[in-house]
Amino acid sequence: MTLTRRTFPGFAALFSAPLAWVLLLMVVPYAIMVSVGFWTRQFPLFHPDFQFGNYAQIFADPQYTTVILRTLKIAALVTVCALLLGYPLAYFLVFTVRSPRLRNLLYMSVIVPLWVSYLLRAYTWKIILGTDGALNSLLVSTGIVSAPLDVFLYNQTAMVVTLVYIFVPFMVMPLFTVLDNIPRRLVEASEDLGVGPFMTFWKVIFPLSLGGVVAGATMTFCLSFGDFVAPVLVGGPDGIMVANLLQTQFGAALNWPLGSALATLVLALVLILLQLSSRLDRAGRVDLS
Amino acid sequence: MSIMRRSAILALAAASLVPQALAARAAELNYLTWEGYAVDGFISKFEAASGCKVTASYVGSNDDFAAKLAAGGGVYDLISPSLDTVPMLRLAGFVAPIDTAKIEGFDGIYPEFSKESDVVADGETWAVPLIWGSVSLIYRADKFETKPDSIAVLFDPAYKGKVSLWDDKSALYWTARYLGYDNVFDLTDEQLEAVKAKLIEQKPLIRKYWASAGELTELMANQEVYVSNAWTGLTSKDVNNLKKGFEVVEFTPKEKAEGWMDSMMLVKDSPNEDCAYKFMSFMQSADGQCGLAEATGYFPVNPKAVQGCMNDALKKERQVDNVEFVKSLVMWQQPARLDKYLETWNAVKAAP
Structure with missing residues (x-):
């Protein structure tokens, strides 16, 4: 499309705000972040420069790679757990629950926690998992254990549990949508041809739902990868994730150059991941027409 | 008339905003x-x-x-x-x-x-x-047979999972004193490495590094930890005021407390x-x-x-x-190599 004199005012009215938004709040800040990554820290502050020392430090000092690998591990665990919980849930809502009202009610109950403050929901897990917490009171009062256990809180398992709880709606939403959009006649056709329920799922429903799996997994992974609250609230001494490192570099360490270099790396990692996921998504697409 | 009225209202509104903004400032x-x-x-x-x-x-x-x-x-x-x-x-x-x-x-x-x-x-x-004031150690009196007298209590495997420590570069000062260094604000590279190794070795004993006085109070009150360093006066007062059925007690270790x-x-x-x-x-x-x-x-x-x-x-x-009384404390000074100290403490926290 070429812009004619007549369409330009309309075009500008419609798109200038979003374009300015993208430019001012995304493109410019990213450019600043990437360039600060080449600056030099010099006590007590830092000064503009162009050098690769920050990147060299990130790769030379094992503390950064340790944390990046740990973050990848936690995010992957959260994604897998959220998928294992979210897929059956979405499937149940779409194919098993017959009453639309009940289905909507159950779907809303999955989504509603998103309206509650993230911090509050994470904090709640502290109350559940703590030494004096709800879970321990239950175990002690039912006689399953004689004294409260301290294995539930302040470790990586607690972080995974909390993050799965918080991000499961982001897995269920896209899955629910794709499953709900699968034409029932395809399932009926498969059954008419004498295929059993499991093979119908495996050969018909699952391939058609891959788009939702990829979308849900990508969102869950990226959100947990960038999380910094769970390590602070329910993580233990070995729970630092990459967002906490960033926080430290921009905070206590006052080393914005190193922090920017680290953030640039994290951004690159997430971009690669999104690229991979969009390829996967395209590969799994089935033409229904 | 209506235009005049409208602009008068606008002017009034603007005029009333100005002193408010000034007063607020x-x-x-x-x-x-x-x-x-x-x-x-x-x-x-x-x-x-x-x-x-x-x-x-x-x-x-x-x-x-x-x-x-x-x-x-x-x-x-x-x-x-x-x-x-x-x-x-x-x-x-x-x-x-x-x-x-x-x-x-x-x-x-x-x-x-x-x-x-x-x-x-x-x-x-x-x-x-x-x-x-000072930074000393606090502990749960009912959980210790004998009264601790040294920083060693923070490194004692007997209290595995019940130790806390302030999430601050001063963790290095405590460890350096425990290791017997007296130049805690000007440690050499070898000394810093030794301090770092000691703190990483301590990590399995740590339940949680505390980041605020409120967090330490919560950790103590909820029985998550039994011993930690703490801002003398504040945490013990806050925990004991909660009347949880146990008392926390402050003590000055023989390696000295810190002053600020x-x-x-x-x-x-x-x-x-x-x-x-x-x-x-x-x-x-x-x-x-x-x-x-x-x-x-x-x-x-x-x-x-x-x-x-x-x-x-x-x-x-x-x-x-x-x-x-200052002389009985190790008064905080800006470390000679502040960046190096922060990097060392961050390395401890990042370690597995």
């Missing part, structure tokens, strides 16, 4: 400080007397002051870092020198603090002493300088010094100000007229 004080340093008890007295509205924000460690100021100006007017952070803030250009003549009661402050070489530099005074002195610094180009000076003066008065000492359990820096508002027993407990 003229009578407020944004104070970046520690938990317990801006409690209602004495702050409301200041607000009533000065007409300045105090808004307090809190830091979890001394390294947060520069970080918050670096994020942009105009947010805070007054900060209260410890002495070891005073030189750094001056060098970074975040603070303005102070006209001590404008501070009532400045002469009553212990000269050991008000004339300290980091407080007075380049011929100017950069900080107004506020309060001082917090002082008020004026943020450069603060639009509320007037309120800041009024506040600094107020904090040298009886209401200010006794109010803060009572709220925190720490020691007043102005013995003259507290003469009338503390009884003799409390004066003795809070080391009034006993600035010599």
Whole structure:
């Protein structure tokens, strides 16, 4: 499309705000972040420069790679757990629950926690998992254990549990949508041809739902990868994730150059991941027409 | 008519906004400080007397002051870092020198603090002493057979999973003293490596590094930890006030406790300088010094100000007229290589 004199005012009215938004709040800040990554820290502050020392430090000092690998591990665990919980849930809502009202009610109950403050929901897990917490009171009062256990809180398992709880709606939403959009006649056709329920799922429903799996997994992974609250609230001494490192570099360490270099790396990692996921998504697409 | 009326309303609205904005600017004080340093008890007295509205924000460690100021100006007017952070803030250009003549009661402050070489530099005074105290160890008396007397208790496998430690570079000072180094603020590379190795070895014993006084109080009260370093006075008071059926007790280890002195610094180009000076003066008065000492359990820096508002027993407990007590403590100093220290502490936290 070429812009004619007549369409330009309309075009500008419609798109200038979003374009300015993208430019001012995304493109410019990213450019600043990437360039600060080449600056030099010099006590007590830092000064503009162009050098690769920050990147060299990130790769030379094992503390950064340790944390990046740990973050990848936690995010992957959260994604897998959220998928294992979210897929059956979405499937149940779409194919098993017959009453639309009940289905909507159950779907809303999955989504509603998103309206509650993230911090509050994470904090709640502290109350559940703590030494004096709800879970321990239950175990002690039912006689399953004689004294409260301290294995539930302040470790990586607690972080995974909390993050799965918080991000499961982001897995269920896209899955629910794709499953709900699968034409029932395809399932009926498969059954008419004498295929059993499991093979119908495996050969018909699952391939058609891959788009939702990829979308849900990508969102869950990226959100947990960038999380910094769970390590602070329910993580233990070995729970630092990459967002906490960033926080430290921009905070206590006052080393914005190193922090920017680290953030640039994290951004690159997430971009690669999104690229991979969009390829996967395209590969799994089935033409229904 | 209608246009005139509308513009009159607009003008009125605009005119009414201007003084409001001015008044809001003229009578407020944004104070970046520690938990317990801006409690209602004495702050409301200041607000009533000065007409300045105090808004307090809190830091979890001394390294947060520069970080918050670096994020942009105009947010805070007054900060209260410890002495070891005073030189750094001056060098970074975040603070303005102070006209001590404008501070009532400045002469009553212990000269050991008000004339300290980091407080007075380049011929100017950069900080107004506020309060001082120590960092010692606290433990759950009912969980220990014998009374601990050494930092070794933080490294004792018998308390695996029940140890906490302040998430702060001072973790290095504690470990260095435990390892027997006496140059804790100027450790060599080998010494720092040894400290780091010791702290990483300690990690399985740690339940949680605490980041705020409130968090440590919660960890102690909820039985998550039995021993930690703590801001002397504050945490034990807060935990014991909760009456959980157990007591936490403070002790000074044989390797010494740490001492600190917090002082008020004026943020450069603060639009509320007037309120800041009024506040600094107020904090040298009886209401200010006794109010803060009572709220925190720490020691007043102005013995003259507290003469009338503390009884003799409390004066003795809070080391009034006993600035010599400083000598029994390892007073914080800015580490010679601050960046290296922070990097080492971050490496400990990042380790598996």
